[in-house]
Each structure stands twice: as structure tokens, then as C-alpha cells.
Amino acid sequence: xxxxxxxxxRDIPDHLIEEFSLQNRVVSRNENEKEIRFLFRDPVAQLPVxxxxxxxxxxxxxxxxxxxxxPKTGWCRNxxxxxxxxxxxxxxxxxxxxxxxxxxxxxxxxxEGMSGILVKDEKNIDHVYMLTTAASxxxxxxxxxxRMPVLLGEVI
Amino acid sequence: MDKLIGHLDADCFYVSxxxxxxxxLIGQAVGVLGNQGACVIAxxxxxxxxxxxTGQPIWEVVPACPEAIFIxxxxxxxxxxSRKMLEIVKRVSPEVEYYSIDxxxxxxxxxxxxxxxxxxxxxxxxxxxxxxxxxxxxxxxxSWSRTLAKLMSDANKPxxxxxxxxxxxxKDFLKSQPVSEISGIGRRSAMKLAEIGIENxxxxxxxxxxxxxxxxxxxxxxxxxxxxxxxxxxxxxxxAQNKRVSRGGSMGxxxxxxxxxxxxxxxxxERLVEALEQRRLVCERLVLCLEYKTGGGYxxxxxxxxxxxxFSTIFSAAQMLLQSYRESNLVCGMHIExxxxxxxxxxxxxxxxxxTANRIKIDLNEKMGRFALRSGATLHLPEMYxxxxxxxxxxxxxGKTCF
Numbered sequence: 001x002x003x004x005x006x007x008x009x010r011d012i013p014d015h016l017i018e019e020f021s022l023q024n025r026v027v028s029r030n031e032n033e034k035e036i037r038f039l040f041r042d043p044v045a046q047l048p049v050x051x052x053x054x055x056x057x058x059x060x061x062x063x064x065x066x067x068x069x070x071p072k073t074g075w076c077r078n079x080x081x082x083x084x085x086x087x088x089x090x091x092x093x094x095x096x097x098x099x100x101x102x103x104x105x106x107x108x109x110x111x112e113g114m115s116g117i118l119v120k121d122e123k124n125i126d127h128v129y130m131l132t133t134a135a136s137x138x139x140x141x142x143x144x145x146x147r148m149p150v151l152l153g154e155v156i
Numbered sequence: 157m158d159k160l161i162g163h164l165d166a167d168c169f170y171v172s173x174x175x176x177x178x179x180x181l182i183g184q185a186v187g188v189l190g191n192q193g194a195c196v197i198a199x200x201x202x203x204x205x206x207x208x209x210t211g212q213p214i215w216e217v218v219p220a221c222p223e224a225i226f227i228x229x230x231x232x233x234x235x236x237x238s239r240k241m242l243e244i245v246k247r248v249s250p251e252v253e254y255y256s257i258d259x260x261x262x263x264x265x266x267x268x269x270x271x272x273x274x275x276x277x278x279x280x281x282x283x284x285x286x287x288x289x290x291x292x293x294x295x296x297x298x299s300w301s302r303t304l305a306k307l308m309s310d311a312n313k314p315x316x317x318x319x320x321x322x323x324x325x326x327k328d329f330l331k332s333q334p335v336s337e338i339s340g341i342g343r344r345s346a347m348k349l350a351e352i353g354i355e356n357x358x359x360x361x362x363x364x365x366x367x368x369x370x371x372x373x374x375x376x377x378x379x380x381x382x383x384x385x386x387x388x389x390x391x392x393x394x395x396a397q398n399k400r401v402s403r404g405g406s407m408g409x410x411x412x413x414x415x416x417x418x419x420x421x422x423x424x425x426e427r428l429v430e431a432l433e434q435r436r437l438v439c440e441r442l443v444l445c446l447e448y449k450t451g452g453g454y455x456x457x458x459x460x461x462x463x464x465x466x467f468s469t470i471f472s473a474a475q476m477l478l479q480s481y482r483e484s485n486l487v488c489g490m491h492i493e494x495x496x497x498x499x500x501x502x503x504x505x506x507x508x509x510x511x512t513a514n515r516i517k518i519d520l521n522e523k524m525g526r527f528a529l530r531s532g533a534t535l536h537l538p539e540m541y542x543x544x545x546x547x548x549x550x551x552x553x554x555g556k557t558c559f
Contacts, residue, residue, distance in 0.1 A: 008180055029223045030202075032183040099180050100225055105218050109178065109227040137408050137539050138228060142193035142214060155543050156228050 002149040004039035004102035020057040050095040058128045076129035091117035103143035115150040162264035163305035167293045167314035169258035170198035176291035185224040192408045253391045256558045264298045303382035330357035403427040404491035410449040422533035424492045425471045432465035439494035444477035447489035
């Protein structure tokens with residue numbers, strides 16, 4: 001799967017950093033570059049999402065809200081989406097930008113980003129689920145996980 | 157004046173090539189992974205500083221460097237940059253050897269004339285020129301022979317240059333270099349030399365030449381001349397004809413399933429036939445080598461009924477070679493080698509070979525993309541063909557002289 005991702009700090013507009021208090025998510029691997037990390041295990045699980053040509057920050061799936069009818073996960077299997085199991089939520093395809101992905105402690109390069117779906121909860125609040133597919137042999141060996149995100153513009 | 161020989165070597169080439177297109181990787185600890193996702197085939201200096209070695213598996217690297225970023229190798233892209241570097245070096249030198257994807261030997265005698273500055277500055281000018289035009293950092297050594305030049309560029313990585321022409325300066329430099337640093341002296345040879353008290357490169361130059369020849373054959377003797385400043389290995393501007401052509405490699409997930417093994421056999425045969433076609437060669441002997449997961453392996457060879465580069469004849473022979481393999485062994489690697497090579501034009505046409513089907517396949521794949529038309533046997537390897545990065549390997553970069 002993909003339990004987290006990082007976006008280049010320069011790719012997130014200042015107003016979003018301010019509006020969503022993303023300062024706490026800023027991390028530097030070295031002196032040159034800063035990145036903003038979004039992990040599913042964060043106190044508030046969120047992801048950056050391109051919705052209608054606009055970049056915004058959205059809650060990542062449904063991690064702990066037992067009251068909500070939304071699936072209690074952060075990921076959506078591509079197969080179940082294609083089988084129509086998510087149709088009742090009227091999912092909207094979205095792009096999740098990322099420069100690095102994280103799974104089981106392994107950070108890997110991402111060219112453009114990955115696919116996701118946007119759904120609304122009972123209070124009309126947006127939630128994003130990361131789309132996953134069966135992992136390629138490469139991905140499975142690299143991360144020791146049998147599922148991988150649906151990456152945009154690349155096959156790894 | 158004798159010819160000056162230069163050696164140019166890109167610094168951590170695969171990582172640098174990725175940094176050209178992904179600027180965010182600059183300054184990061186980066187590991188380039190092989191196609192199977194298991195081993196680091198190239199590393200950045202940041203990763204090297206943590207003691208990570210090429211070939212190390214990712215599960216050992218991650219605990220040592222949790223912030224490392226991993227990326228899958230892309231030989232098509234690396235070849236694009238390699239050819240760009242080659243073009244630049246050809247602009248400044250009449251003789252260039254495309255030694256490997258990231259290393260060139262060249263006649264450095266014309267650098268001063270080209271850049272219109274003194275020799276040390278012209279070497280730096282070439283280095284800067286490559287950085288500006290390709291984005292790649294390189295190290296360059298220049299001296300009287302290719303072995304000296306390579307030793308110097310290797311000793312000055314990353315992004316260094318070294319020019320040594322004075323005998324005393326060369327002597328001091330050779331004293332600082334262990335004999336194992338010489339390209340062509342492996343671990344075993346270094347041990348043999350250590351037994352007779354040769355520890356550094358200067359010791360090597362002072363040893364009796366015939367003794368070196370007895371110990372390390374004529375190849376070792378050539379190194380002796382080269383380190384003594386006498387260029388005996390010329391710059392090869394054309395690749396010499398191969399004695400054998402081989403295709404294959406790791407199979408990722410080990411298997412003893414006959415269907416999958418047959419599929420791998422078909423894939424590797426198609427790659428081999430393609431390589432023979434590109435070189436206009438035919439072969440008369442075929443070798444099949446299987447590597448077992450538990451160690452050891454299987455090696456069989458067969459003489460072909462006639463010299464050929466045709467898929468059907470070679471594949472039938474390869475299938476026959478596979479017949480006596482025992483299915484109890486899990487296979488993790490496979491190589492098919494074509495031997496007894498000759499030029500296709502020189503061979504006698506066979507009545508038994510249908511060239512038309514081969515030609516149609518080659519022409520169609522040239523137009524539609526590699527493996528667009530392929531053997532039905534390969535359908536049992538869907539994962540290989542779903543992933544475009546499997547369609548191009550380091551051995552597919554043509555014209556290199558090193559292998």
C-alpha cells in the first residue's frame with residue numbers, strides 16, 4: 001500500500017500551509033530541500049488533492065470516526081471501485097500529488113502523483129481515499145506489500 | 157610529444173542522471189534499485205557515506221538510512237545522457253572510446269587547442285562543459301596511458317580532475333594507490349601480488365616485468381607497461397567483434413515451473429536474436445546457463461545444425477538444452493549465450509530456415525515497439541511485459557567496448 005507521502009514544500013501554496021496548519025508537517029531530509037509529509041498515522045490524517053484544477057487539503061479516508069458511514073480505511077481497491085462497490089458514495093476521481101511515497105519505512109520516488117477518489121460524508125465534508133492495485137513484483141519486493149498506489153504516468 | 161590519454165567518468169552516474177530530471181533528489185541520499193526492487197545497483201555519495209555498498213539489499217539499507225529515497229533504474233534515460241556526454245567528448249577529441257555507459261577514454265592532446273587555455277584549465281573546461289550541457293558531474297584524469305588516466309580519475313571522485321605528466325609526480329601518486337585500485341587487478345590478483353610484496357601501484361611498476369607476466373599473464377604485463385607510462389592499450393574507437401553474445405539475467409521470483417521456465421527461455425532467446433540481428437551476426441553454438449536459488453547451477457551447450465540468427469532454430473535448441481534440467485531445483489537466473497559467431501554475410505544460406513517470419517517480426521517490432529510481436533510462450537510472464545522498464549536493459553546500450 002502506501003502509508004504516507006511527501007510533497008515538495010515549494011509545490012504547496014503558502015495560503016494552504018497557513019489555512020491547514022501544515023507547518024508541523026514540514027520536514028527536511030537535508031539542508032537544501034523541505035518537504036511536507038502526509039502520513040496516515042498522523043494525528044490528523046490528511047492528503048493534498050487536486051479537485052477541479054484547485055489544490056486543497058482533504059481528510060484522508062475515515063480513520064477513527066465510528067459514527068460515519070464512510071468505509072473505515074484510507075484506501076480504496078481499484079477492483080472494488082470498478083465493481084461498483086463505492087457507487088453509493090458517488091466517488092469523484094482526483095489526483096493526489098506526491099514526490100515521494102512511503103510504505104513500511106521505504107521512501108520511493110514518485111514522478112507525478114497518484115489516483116484517488118473524493119467522497120462526501122454525512123456533513124458534506126470531503127474525504128479522499130487513495131486508489132490501490134495489486135503490487136508489481138518490483139513494488140512488492142521493495143516495500144514487502146502486496147498492494148500499491150495507482151501511480152500517474154509511470155509503472156514501477 | 158606522445159599522445160595524452162584522458163579518462164572521463166560520470167560520478168554516481170545513475171543517481172546523477174535521475175537528479176538531472178528530478179531536481180528534488182539533489183543532495184538527498186538516493187539508491188537506484190534494480191528491476192527486481194531488491195538491490196541497490198547505484199548509490200549517491202550521501203548513501204555511500206553511511207557505508208552502503210552497491211549490490212546491498214534494500215532491507216539492509218533502510219535501517220541504516222531511513223530517509224533514503226529509492227528509485228527504479230531507467231536505462232533508456234541513462235543512455236540518452238550517456239550519448240550526450242559522448243557527443244561532447246567527440247567534439248574535443250578525434251579519438252573516443254565508448255568504454256561503458258558512463259566512462260570514456262579519449263585522446264586529450266587537443267584539449268588546449270579546443271579550449272584555448274592551458275592543459276589543466278582545459279580539462280576543467282571540459283568538465284564544466286559536460287556539467288552545463290548535460291547536468292552531469294564527471295571526474296577526469298589525464299596522463300600518458302589509459303591505466304594511469306583511469307587511476308587518476310577514480311582517485312579524484314567526485315567532480316575532480318587530475319593531470320600528471322611528470323615522472324616524479326606520477327611516482328608519488330602511484331605510491332598512494334593500493335594495487336587493487338588498478339582497473340584489471342581483481343581481489344585474487346591483488347592477493348597474488350601481496351604475496352610477493354607488491355602492495356601499491358609504485359611497487360607494481362618496480363617489479364620485474366616478466367615476473368608480472370608469469371603471475372598475471374599478458375594482461376598484467378600490459379598494465380605494467382601502462383603504469384610505467386607506456387601506452388600499450390590503444391583507444392578503441394570501434395567495438396571489436398564479440399566472441400559471444402549473451403542475454404538473460406535474474407528472473408526475480410525463483411521458479412521450477414516448466415511453463416514459466418519455457419517463457420523465460422523464449423524471452424531471452426528473443427532478446428538474443430535481436431542482439432545478433434543488430435550486430436549482423438550468426439551463431440553456431442548455443443549455451444544455456446541456469447542459476448539455482450540454493451547455489452550452483454546448470455550448464456549445457458549444443459552445436460547448431462547451421463550458422464543462424466533465426467528464432468525458431470535457436471529456440472528449439474534452447475528448449476532441447478532445458479530438457480535435462482531437474483525440476484527439483486528452483487531457478488533464479490538464466491542466461492543464453494550464442495557462440496562461434498560469424499558475420500551474417502559470410503555464411504551459407506540454409507534451406508531449413510524460414511527467414512521471412514523473422515524479418516516480419518523484426519520489422520514490425522521496429523515500427524511498433526520492442527516486443528510488440530513476440531512468442532506466445534512469453535504470455536506466461538505477464539508481469540515482465542506489463543512493466544515497460546523491463547523492455548530495456550544495460551546490455552541493450554550498444555557500442556560499449558567493456559562488454
